[in-house]
Amino acid sequence: MSERVVKDKYDRPILSLRITLTNRCNVNCIYCHHDGMRSSKNEMTPDEIYKICQIAKRIGVRKIRLSGGEPLIRKDIVEIVSKINSIGFNDISITTNGILLEKYAKDLKEAGLDRVNVSLDTLNPETYEFITKKDYLEAAKKGILKSVEVGLYPVKINMVIMRDINEHEIKDMFNFCKDNNMVLQLIELIESENCDDDKFSAEYHYKLDMVEERLSDIADEVREREFMQGRRKYYINGGEIEVVKPVDNSKFCANCTRLRVTPDGKIKPCLLRNDNLVDIITDIRNNESDEKLEEIFLKGIDKREPFNTD
Numbered sequence: 001m002s003e004r005v006v007k008d009k010y011d012r013p014i015l016s017l018r019i020t021l022t023n024r025c026n027v028n029c030i031y032c033h034h035d036g037m038r039s040s041k042n043e044m045t046p047d048e049i050y051k052i053c054q055i056a057k058r059i060g061v062r063k064i065r066l067s068g069g070e071p072l073i074r075k076d077i078v079e080i081v082s083k084i085n086s087i088g089f090n091d092i093s094i095t096t097n098g099i100l101l102e103k104y105a106k107d108l109k110e111a112g113l114d115r116v117n118v119s120l121d122t123l124n125p126e127t128y129e130f131i132t133k134k135d136y137l138e139a140a141k142k143g144i145l146k147s148v149e150v151g152l153y154p155v156k157i158n159m160v161i162m163r164d165i166n167e168h169e170i171k172d173m174f175n176f177c178k179d180n181n182m183v184l185q186l187i188e189l190i191e192s193e194n195c196d197d198d199k200f201s202a203e204y205h206y207k208l209d210m211v212e213e214r215l216s217d218i219a220d221e222v223r224e225r226e227f228m229q230g231r232r233k234y235y236i237n238g239g240e241i242e243v244v245k246p247v248d249n250s251k252f253c254a255n256c257t258r259l260r261v262t263p264d265g266k267i268k269p270c271l272l273r274n275d276n277l278v279d280i281i282t283d284i285r286n287n288e289s290d291e292k293l294e295e296i297f298l299k300g301i302d303k304r305e306p307f308n309t310d
């Protein structure tokens, strides 16, 4: 029997769910969009997250990504992964800053985590401290290497590129990734009203088009990922770089197959909007039926609108 696929009104299938487990974080990155949310009251419990994932599975979601804030500062992170894993998804991943990965990578792998994306914008301790306001670079690097060691695969490094801050470090970061069998993802800085410094994102925004041109010139092979916002992958000397450009990118929206859930249990139809959330946690706490919860999910999907259209 073929798996169910629910599509939104723009014919985009909903295949993955990104759950923000908390808005709390152990660093304070200068550019952080806080996944569009700030408050962190009433975080969902592992059982509530499990219920949301069960409903997601019913409507055909194949992949779960856990994010934050910093998801690894939840002390129940291993339990959460283990519960989600028992439902049977194709892929469970976490986006983390890696600082606590040395402690958790092995347990997370055993609990059923498939892979991690680790945010690391620089290999320079001073730049790291400038960006995150903390001196955890060594901890983050140890965590990254631990996740490779325990077999989380692939480990991807998310590097947000900022003018005059780390744009010159792409080559070093690429070599760090290549040497450790990891994929580098270059991310274009999103201008966000949630940034701590309003002017920051405009001042440091660095268009990745030029970088892509250089990569095209030197790559042994270039591939476009059909269902990943038309992202390009560049293969260079046995290493791999992906480029993620959410800014003014209609393809980013046209190919979006992802629904989001906030830490306090609301369905968030779009990363870039906060005004169309759909409450599901109240009904979960009221022990509503799976049919009713599915209806709420479908309502969230119905509210999906492309943010960038041209």
Ligand code: SAM
Residues within 6 Å of the ligand: 025, 031, 032, 033, 034, 035, 067, 068, 069, 070, 071, 095, 096, 097, 117, 118, 119, 158, 160, 187, 188, 189, 190, 191, 192, 201
């Ligand atoms: N704490 C985790 C981490 O550091 O990966 C997960 C949360 S963080 C908000 C998720 C991702 O969003 C990170 O890769 C981060 O670099 C990216 N991000 C945050 N603000 C951004 C912005 N203004 N532009 C582009 N990417 C951003």
